[in-house]
Amino acid sequence: MKGNKVLVYGGSFDPPHRGHEALLRAAVKKIRPDKIIIVPNHQSPLKGSPHAPSKDRLIMVRIGILDTLPLKIKVISIVNTREARARRPVFTHETLSALKGDLHFVCGQDSAESFGRWKNPSRLESQATWWYGARPGAKGKVPGHFKKIPGAFPDISSTEIRSDLALDHDCSRELSPKILAYIKTRNLYGNGLVTRLKSSLKPSRYEHTLNVASLAESLARRWGANPDKARLAGLLHDAGRRFTPPQLARFARVRRLKVPNLSEIIALDPMLIHAYASEYLARTEFGIADKEVLSAIRRHTLGDKRMNLLDKILYVADATSIDRTHPNASKIRALAYNDLDAALRSSVAEKLIYTTSRHAWLHPLTVHLWNSLAPL
Template sequence: MKILVFGGSFDPVHKGHIAMFKKALQVVKPDVAHIVPAYHSPFKDKSPTPFKLRMQMAKAAFGPLSKKIVFDDYELKCGGKTYSYQLVKYLQQRYENAEIYLLVGTDCLNDLHKWKNPQYIFKNAVVVAGKRRGYTENKADFKHIFLPGSFPKMSSTRARAHILASGAIPEDKITPAVAEVIVKNDLYGLQVHRWLKEHLKPNRYLHSVNVAELCALLSDIYEVPIEKAVQAGILHDTGKALSGPELIDFCKKHRIKVPYFEDMCRCEPLLLHSYVSAWLAKHEFAVKDKEVLLAISEHTLGSLQMSTLSKILFVADISSKDRKYKDAFVIRTLAVQDLEKALLYAANRKLWFTIDSQKWLCPVGIELWNHLVKCTA
């Protein structure tokens, strides 16, 4: 009896998953196929998307492909991190004299030796691999089958980042059936976009989307996790929902620590929005990542010890494609070539904008400028 098993976080299921599973059904011709959503993948943080909803997406995506599919909640019943060798053992116990075919992507294939108890997998299962475009085949010393053809280079991480950045489902990656589950349950930041549309002016909302998209682009270049960059970008201006006096009251009420607070309240209270945005990200949108929160709080004035993420957001905020002044294009062009030069140029432009507007110069911005100049001297 042939058993095909396909496990994964499926957070969300994308068209690459579907194409690979469909081809595996044709090649292996299993008597039964198990789709096994992970409860907690050994290689990832625990998904905030409930298991129940990821199972719904799996059923919506894979259900139409065959009547021989078992949607298996084995990992949910285990209730913790579950390893592939344990999954193979479970199937051996469930089916007598079973031939087990373990479906993986080629990004996993080269790392199988690092998995928990890999020899058990190699001895008791045949690995079925779908090649992603651009894959260079390595010699594998265990039983394996390569599916014919190649499969689109997609990832659930990028699908989630796309939805969080734009508020839209990427139709080239997600099927309508899966999209329906996402929309119905407000997954992957759709609720963030609804809040932003309700609280920000249309041009400010558009700016937030554009900043998130530029952050995504720069995160690839400078090797920052894309979801962190997009999260910082889309939430960076939530504090702009409040007026100057409201920002002052908000900071006092919630005891938000702000440098030069009294001067800022008297001279330029709108600068408080960065710190309020970080507070809202943490308390309204449950952002726990300290680096993301710090980047949001620093996106207007900067700091002397900015992380790469903070630099990306600082630059993206002043140079997103909705910014129409000529220097925005210069900074944006610099940003994809040299982030440090783009940061220096952006800090320079911010200071000159402030001086030309005859506004108060916050010492934090001056300190940043002197620090950057000293570092390049």
């Protein structure tokens, strides 16, 4: 008689990598299920963001995990689309209540360590037998009700894979050829973004862009902002620098960019338009729809009266990236890890000193920004 042991494998699979595949195979060997249900979870990716839409993740789970399984395992496996297709986050306890059988939930070490923060952990604990795959060298504590799947599983981070894909780094060790081909065809995870940037910017500007992206990402981790968004904003913040000042003036007029005090900027310092041109290119050429990313790009030069966390991070990262040669750059960069607002204030001060020392024009937004930050 057919048993009712059900292996449930949950995760975001963004993208599915060889670590997922290895964990599932080991779990099958240990648990010996009669049925396998893979449950990609809900995410709310924005078009062009570093995350993939649900429909793409579901297809990738099929070609990257399901199709790689030996036939006798594949025939008992299905992909459950309930969470991924929902328009709201679906909690695991809801998914488990909808499933029948002797449930065995499998996840990676990071998820197991965070179990206490899942919705309704005490109910969850009684809904299934809990299994995790240990990551080599992991030091975190896994709750006592978890059983360990024998073996050590490759230390692969989806966040790093997404970064590497945007940088066109080789991911063939982490991703199967089919997944790589799919990502390329669907242009996911900003695939090739960096190559496109490289071909459109001068080498020194391209280097600066990479430096700003890496500092913005690191500051985002420090201050609890989204590192992927920070990195993306850093990569694209100077995309508009491909244009000369007269081209920027024309671009702003033809594309009707909403640049405050545009006539004065065109007359006095057209290069200041580049932040608005970068935002436009990020939206139209690179398909970015994330409002936070676009806002940070738009505000990185002139600033604004109100700056959100990502705006501040990009402003400071741009002013103090490792290629900046002004004497206080490294000091402010270090300060940014202890006091972001103080680093922002110092970055604006440096800009004011530089601009006034050249007897150049100060844009009203920068004056507003300074007045909103300067101590009374």
